Amino acid sequence: MSLELVKQFIINKNNFVIATHYNPDADTIGSGLALYQALMSINKKAIVINKDKTPKDCQFMPFINEVYNIDILRELNFKREALIIVDCNSIKRLSQETHHQALLSNLPSCVIDHHEISDVFGDIRWIEPPIASTTMMIYKLIKSLDIEITKDIAICLYAGLCIDTGNFRHENTSTESLKIASDLVSKGIKPSKIYRELFESWSSSKFKLFKRVIKGIEEQNDIAIMTVTKDMLRDTGCDDDDAGNFVDFPKRTVYIKVSVLIKEISEDKYRISMRSKNGINVAAVASQYNGGG
Amino acid sequence: MSLELVKQFIINKNNFVIATHYNPDADTIGSGLALYQALMSINKKAIVINKDKTPKDCQFMPFINEVYNIDILRELNFKREALIIVDCNSIKRLSQETHHQALLSNLPSCVIDHHEISDVFGDIRWIEPPIASTTMMIYKLIKSLDIEITKDIAICLYAGLCIDTGNFRHENTSTESLKIASDLVSKGIKPSKIYRELFESWSSSKFKLFKRVIKGIEEQNDIAIMTVTKDMLRDTGCDDDDAGNFVDFPKRTVYIKVSVLIKEISEDKYRISMRSKNGINVAAVASQYNGGG
Structure with missing residues (x-):
């Protein structure tokens, strides 16, 4: 054992x-x-x-x-x-x-x-x-x-x-x-x-960023897409990892099945986080682009 | 016993x-x-x-x-x-x-x-x-x-x-x-x-209302104030009780100590919900206005 x-x-x-x-x-x-x-x-x-x-x-x-x-x-x-x-x-x-x-x-x-x-x-x-x-x-x-x-x-x-x-x-x-x-x-x-x-230890900066990200959320049927740009991080005074768990947020609705967070890393580089529910396999999508589970 | x-x-x-x-x-x-x-x-x-x-x-x-x-x-x-x-x-x-x-x-x-x-x-x-x-x-x-x-x-x-x-x-x-x-x-x-x-069973209407309420949040030092008007309910297609737990939201920050939700009930009638942390007694404030604990 x-x-x-x-x-x-x-x-x-x-x-x-x-x-x-x-x-x-x-x-x-x-x-x-x-x-x-x-x-x-x-x-x-x-x-x-x-x-x-x-x-x-x-x-x-x-x-x-x-x-x-x-x-x-x-x-x-x-x-x-x-x-x-x-x-x-x-x-x-x-x-x-x-x-x-x-x-x-x-x-x-x-x-x-x-x-x-x-x-x-x-x-x-x-x-x-x-x-x-x-x-x-x-x-x-x-x-x-x-x-x-x-x-x-x-x-x-x-x-x-x-x-x-x-x-x-x-x-x-x-x-x-x-x-x-x-x-x-x-x-x-x-x-x-x-x-x-x-x-529940969000900083004032993180709360500012959250309000901006939520305001800009785009919905396409049952997919929610959120974007965090480097400008937004700078304007709100946020660290690179402050937006971490925002991607979970739209999952609290009954109708959003997939939630996507697009984060600008540099001028032509983006990091994409995905969350799903009801057994939708976003890991399979991520793995096609070298992403994790 | x-x-x-x-x-x-x-x-x-x-x-x-x-x-x-x-x-x-x-x-x-x-x-x-x-x-x-x-x-x-x-x-x-x-x-x-x-x-x-x-x-x-x-x-x-x-x-x-x-x-x-x-x-x-x-x-x-x-x-x-x-x-x-x-x-x-x-x-x-x-x-x-x-x-x-x-x-x-x-x-x-x-x-x-x-x-x-x-x-x-x-x-x-x-x-x-x-x-x-x-x-x-x-x-x-x-x-x-x-x-x-x-x-x-x-x-x-x-x-x-x-x-x-x-x-x-x-x-x-x-x-x-x-x-x-x-x-x-x-x-x-x-x-x-x-x-x-x-x-996590928010309707599309409730999520719309949430985005509007969060956008309009006012902060005065360590107090967050949210407002829900009858117009907002009508515009988003929400029930009277959909905004119920929004008042808990600002508590996830470190700096907001008291959170207040003002809900318009009729033309000159408002219902106020309050939440606090760190032992601040909002029930004492509420009881002065016939409110609950």
């Missing part, structure tokens, strides 16, 4: 590099920080790394300042004994730069992920795509190691579960995810506070 | 009028329909009544056509032996018309509600304000009566829990509410489907 192998991997080693995927979200960061705390509590040594900066919506997590840029591994006097990668299953998802990959590729490695398999990386691989979040897997791992789930660990685990189920509104919401959520809340965390940090 | 008294009330009688509060929502209707199904399954007779028509977002509930207008009690050959009122604790919340109150006020009565007490109505009163939804109380009641929670009952119970916790994002979301949600999902219901019915 994969969980048992992961457990043995952890018991048998002492110095862990916990790697989270690039362009990180609350599930990879929450998984990394929860595992970090759990390992520290049983006197193991660990470091959490990422290639990119941690996103704004993760800043409320306990120990968020313990997530280091991957480059620190060159400078830091940290014994790299073993690698655990969380919320992805390929070394390329840690960084696409070969000098980063070189830092980690020769270590004994363990993969913990709930995404469909994309690579064969990892000596030990615990991959369970039906599970809603990687933090649910870390929850099970911590339990099986008989480590206490503290309030701070619970916050990190709940955040990942919350972001990956859309706060229990997506189809991956299950008996198990709600049961784990219930147990995490029993550790004294405040679900409403975590929800607010993850979903 | 109140739950025990309610249980005895149900065991000792056979013909129940289950009354839901006027201007109904998914918690009162879900409670009424779940209790109705549970009583029918143990060969009791019951009828669910309301003064108003059932709202659009409740139409997906099993047995929704079994909710009758209160006036049917005059015509129907239904033995009125006992009254159970759900999700309110005053006969005035069933209907403000005295001829409706007269139909019910002389029956042995039982109140099941999670709202703060407003009246002393009811021979048996089970009122627990800390509980997030009345459907959670109905869940406990059905369990304590050893009645099976079918998938159809679970849908009704989950809907009430979902609407009253804002799909587990409000402050009343607790270990217990998530645990009950988990158990209800184990009966085969689809949380994502119920979420969509309750929160």
